[in-house]
Amino acid sequence: MTAEICGDHLALKVLMSENYEFFASCPKGVEGLLAEELAALGGEEIRQTVAGCHFKGGLQAAYRACLWSRLANRILLHLRQTDAENRDFLYDGVKAIPWEDHFEPNATLAITFNGTSKAINNSHFGALVVKDAICDRLRDKAGFRPSVNKNTPDIRVHVRMNRNRADISLDLSGESLHRRGYRLDTGKAPLKENLAAALLVRAGWPNLAREGAALVDPLCGSGTLLLEGALMAADIAPGLLRLNYGFHNWSGHIPKLWRELLEEARERRTAGLAAMKNRFIGYEGDIRVVRQAHDNLRRAGLDKRIHIETRELATVEPIKGYQGLVISNPPYGERLGEESSLVWLYQRLGETFRTCFDGWQGAIITSNPSLARRMGLRARKNYSFFNGALEAKLLTFDIKPEWHFGHHKKVQEAEQGGDKKAxxxxxxxxxxxxxxxxxxxxxxxxxxxxxxxxxxxxxxxxxxxxxxxxxxxxxxxxxxxxxxxxxxxxxxxxxxxxxxxxxxxxxxxxxxxxxxxxxxxxxxxxxxRQSGKNQYRRMGDQQERFEVTEGGCRFLVNLKDYLDTGLFLDHRPMRLRIQKEAKGKRFLNLFCYTGAATVHAAAGGASQTTSVDLSKTYLEWARQNLSLNGFSDRHKLENADCIKWLKGCNETYDLIFIDPPTFSNSKKMRDVFDIQLEHKDMLERAMGCLARDGVLYFSNNFRKFKLDDALSETFAIEEISGQTIDQDFKRNQKIHRCWKLTHRH
Missing domain, CATH: 3.30.750.80 (RNA methyltransferase domain (HRMD) like)
Structure with missing residues (x-):
């Protein structure tokens, strides 16, 4: 027997021994939790490092980690560390590994190469060197070489460069372990499943779950936090839904051992579901994302255990008879929405925590501490995590009055008998x-x-x-x-x-x-009298916005910086009318200003809303008003010339509100807008977007305005100005005029 063959058999004997070296990768910030999890799964001699843990153990420990780890990304079987000072050293070191003992030559292959050195300063080049070394060895041994498949390979090889040394491993997991198999579609800015699990562990959910507590996510998206929480509570292995693992095509795989572990996991799932008494509830404003969430629940087999419904943050109510953990992943400002509008969303989220979940535990993950402070709750603890490349904090709360901002000051004032507001x-x-x-x-x-x-x-x-x-x-x-x-x-x-x-x-x-x-x-x-850009120009820059309420809705007003305050008081009856009529309807708000009518429509239960305005300033204000009331971004905001937008509109709406200016020659418009000249064409186009049983409300404040008679020949028109003037404008009933338009049947 040649020395080379003896070496190969020796390598195989070592490979099949009782003790292997593994590396489990994970998101940064999860290493400590992963070390505890690996120890519980049979790992030994665990060493934490950045974004992962080294551990030793038998093949059963690796299988258990693949099947049961809620926190790992990949489980890598360490093969060899080799000198990689230059291209030739790396090539020779990789080629010396007996790859024919690990997989068949006709298998497909993918190489993941991380890190660089002075000689190998490009990861793509490094991956090519490794691929050539493996293929050349197998060609020499078997007479042909494997092909490359970057997407669904039979075997994945991982190489990590550290200075001039390369660690070479086989990926036993295949696809990243965060892909449980239940989630195909996601909402915007989703959490990876293993990071969601880590957040739940840090927030204390495993202990609460054992006590039969409830888990609620008021901004649940596609339901990842709820699904991971339910898998923990029911003792379900997160990898049980996956059909393929990297070790399935590895020559060292022991199918009998794997089948035994799968059967054990299935038995634990059956027992866990039978014993689970927890309640899981999620709310999401976008009905499309809710559909995705329901699909995820069905794939996970948990659609009877988790309740997710279309509901805006503004309408969340207390969960009677339960306490537990309320947790959420609100937008941070980096990827979703503008930070200025998220200020009000976080404020509303904090109010929801305080008013609906008093006595519960709470948690959010955010990369923006200034936004988190808007919640009005002092964090009990905070933990650093990385959501991809983005550093974020998990903030945990005891939702009790003594943890509210300003609580001690209020108590002191009450004890002193002071009432500054009065x-x-x-x-x-x-x-x-x-x-x-x-x-x-x-x-x-x-x-x-x-x-x-x-x-x-x-x-x-x-x-x-x-x-x-x-x-x-x-x-x-x-x-x-x-x-x-x-x-x-x-x-x-x-x-x-x-x-x-x-x-x-x-x-x-x-x-x-x-x-x-x-x-x-x-x-x-x-x-x-204002026209053109003067309608939108600042009169000051004091930014003294404050909140007011109307019909259960909240709005930001500014009394100093603009000609108008952000809320046309004379349109109050019209807005309240829209709120009463909006349930289940598609609402369009043209010349939407700060979106007050849109907020009322959303509060009234509109299935969706679209708001159009030429001013970015006012659209951002509208976004903030929606966020302040807890409404999601399914309420679409369009920055456009309303007349041009109408010409290209192919959507149908059930309820439309149009309140245009009398005159405009904004620099953003090519043509001058004159309500008297433009209204006939504008209304005809808008009626073309109105459903057959829909209603269009048209209002303006031009005192000399005359509605074109030709419109009455085509549409049913009723002037309702008197119905839209409230008590405080009875003296000046010419403040505006308003018409109701419907299709003739």
Whole structure:
């Protein structure tokens, strides 16, 4: 027997011995958890390193790791470490391995090469050298060489360069172990299954699961966290659904041992499912992603155990009779959405945690700590992980009042009997008013008394309290919760400028004596007819946005930076009408401004919404309003000229709202927009997008507007202006006009 043959048989004897060297790779940050898992699966002499663990053990330990590891990416069988100072050394070292003892020469092959050296400074070149060495050896031994299949090879060889040494291994797992077999389609920015499992372990789910706790994900996407949580609770091996492993085509594979482990895993699954009492609930706003999630549940055999429904974050409710873990993977800002709009999503997520899951454990993963702070919860612990190349933190919470931001301050104020809010809204009655200011204050009081009662009854906190009732005091005054906006109309040329200035001073002096605001809570603007880019230009840059509510919806308003505040108060009845009619409907909002009508439609249960506006500024504002209310990105925002967008629209909608400007010559538009000239063609095109039983609402505030008579010959049209004017605009009913259009049947 030649020395070479003796060496080959010796190598095979070592390979089939009781003790092998393995490497289990994993996401960065999971190494400690993986070491504990490998020890429980029979691994020995475990050594942690970056993104993985070295361990030793028999073949059974490797099989168990492939079948049961919830955290590993791959299980690699170490074959040899060789000198790789240059191309020839690497080639000779790889060729010296008895590859004919590991797989048949007609097998297909793939090489994964990581790392470089001075001589081998390209991983593709390194992979070619390794492939040539393996193929040349098998050609010399068997007379032909294997072919390469990068996607579904029979055998995967891994090579890791470290300085001038190369570690050469066989991949026993085949595809990455995070691919359990239940997930084919995913939502946006999905978590890999093994990272999801690691997050659940760090969040304490295994212990909670044993106690029969519930697991809830309010932003569940395709359901990965819930599926991994259920697999843990039911003692189901994560690899049980997989049909193929890398060791299936390895010559050292022992099928009998593998079959025994599979049978054991199936028995444990049956027993685990029978004993499992946990509840698993997920919510997702995008119905398409929910369908993907249901497909994943069916493939995993857990569709009867996990409940996932189409529901926005805004409508999540407490889970009665259960406590447990609420966990989520909200967007970070790097891949989904703009950070400015995610601020409000995280705020809403925090409120959902606090109000719906009091007493539960909570956890989120995020790469943006500033967004996480918006949740209003102090993290109990945080752990670093890598979601791909992106470093992220798992934050865990005890969802209890004492862990809410500001809790200790509130307790202290309560103990001291202080009520700063009540003090801030006290009306100042100590100011001595001049004759003009007193006259204006009396009129304001007269207006306020019935309006205040009406607003309280209707749960309205933003409304108009004065609108140039007295011609000499030509202002509009709007109350936005605990702030006031004064809009001064341009005085006619016949009014002396100094006199107009004195009257404005009277108004500003009188307001704090009637309304529950301080002088610094009053914003002043001077209204002018605006056109083109002036409609969107900033008047300031103070960024003083604050929240107000309307009909159960929340909106961001800004009283100082723009001509308008972000919420047209006169359209309140129209928005509430849309909310009542939107359930299950496809809603289109043209000239959407800050998306207030869209938010109401979403709150009313619209199946989907599309909002179109030419201004990126206002569309981003709309995105923030949607996020603030917990609505997902199934509510589409389109940055476009509405007229051009309509011309290319092929979609059908059940409910359409159009509230265009009177006139626009924005630099983004090629043509001037004039509502009187454009409305007929615009409405005809919009009606072409309206379902046969749908409704279109058209509104504008051009006082001289006349609806084209020809439209009535084609469509059923009803003017409903009177139905869309609320109590606070009864004096000025020409603030806007509104029509209802439907198809004739």
């Amino acid at each position: 003090e801030e809204v006290t009306v100042n009655t100590d100011i001595t008013l001049g004759k003009g200011a007193e006259m204006f204050a009396n009129r304001l009081r007269k207006n306020l008394k019935p309006l205040q009662k009406w607003a309280r009854k209707q749960d309205i906190e933003c409304y108009r309290v004065y609108d140039a009732d007295m011609p000499e005091y030509a202002v509009a005054i709007d109350l936005y919760r605990d702030k006031v906006l004064v809009q001064e109309y341009k005085a006619p040329a016949s009014v002396d400028e100094q006199k107009a200035e004195e009257r404005l001073h009277d108004i500003l002096q009188a307001i704090p004596t009637v309304l529950p605001v301080k002088p610094e809570q009053i914003a002043l603007k001077q209204r002018r």
